[in-house]
Amino acid sequence: MLGPFWITISTAVMVGAMGPLYGVLLGQDVGSYLQHLAVSLIFWTFISASINESGSAFIAAEGFIKQIALPLTTYIFRLIARNLILLAHNFAIVVVVLLIFPPAHMQDIWLFPLGLLLVIGNLFWLSLLLALVSTRFRDVPQLVSNLVQVAFFLSPIIWKADMLSAKTRFVADFNPLFHFLEIIRAPLLGEPIYATSWIFAGTLLVAGSSISFLAFARLRARTPYWL
Numbered sequence: 001m002l003g004p005f006w007i008t009i010s011t012a013v014m015v016g017a018m019g020p021l022y023g024v025l026l027g028q029d030v031g032s033y034l035q036h037l038a039v040s041l042i043f044w045t046f047i048s049a050s051i052n053e054s055g056s057a058f059i060a061a062e063g064f065i066k067q068i069a070l071p072l073t074t075y076i077f078r079l080i081a082r083n084l085i086l087l088a089h090n091f092a093i094v095v096v097v098l099l100i101f102p103p104a105h106m107q108d109i110w111l112f113p114l115g116l117l118l119v120i121g122n123l124f125w126l127s128l129l130l131a132l133v134s135t136r137f138r139d140v141p142q143l144v145s146n147l148v149q150v151a152f153f154l155s156p157i158i159w160k161a162d163m164l165s166a167k168t169r170f171v172a173d174f175n176p177l178f179h180f181l182e183i184i185r186a187p188l189l190g191e192p193i194y195a196t197s198w199i200f201a202g203t204l205l206v207a208g209s210s211i212s213f214l215a216f217a218r219l220r221a222r223t224p225y226w227l
Helices: 005-025 030-054 062-067 073-100 111-136 140-154 176-189 195-219
Strands: none
Touching: 005 030, 005 073, 030 073, 030 111, 030 140, 030 176, 073 111, 111 140, 111 176, 111 195, 176 195
16 A cells, blocks of 8 residues: 555655664764755665666666667666656655754755756766666676665765865765765755855766767667677
């Protein structure tokens, strides 16, 4: 009866259990830390699932690709759409947390959909590129899964970027996932919005899309044979 809301419930339990505990351990105000953790964890789940599943996007659709003449990008759209539906279910947790602990400032919330669109655009070109490479080299999905797991600990999800010292700030500044999270998270939490994150994400979208679509134009005809 609950369907996808089981995922929402498990995520809500994780946020409810980790929020007060880690807030105290890290010396953070519990309310602001719960805001940070809820938004970060839910959007990280969307980003990481999209990246991890991209490796099998074409492999799982082998039967369709060999029998039906659909654009290969259809399967990338399907992957992103499925994870967006799950994100919509989990977003209820963000709404509840922000109602209980409302941010002090919400005047920049209109930037949230723009940030989300920018993240989706980056996920699209990255998923397309990973789907192509993974179809040819079947070990790539496992490598990507391991890298994503490491990236979870190197990205400000459980911890906050302002906890870093000047010497270790590069861990966030040169982490694309930090900038993806920041352009979504800052408008929702009423935090300062840094232009560097928007510029980084926008530049990566243009550069990554160019590389991805050049590779796609060159390799898409070979993809059915690799399957």
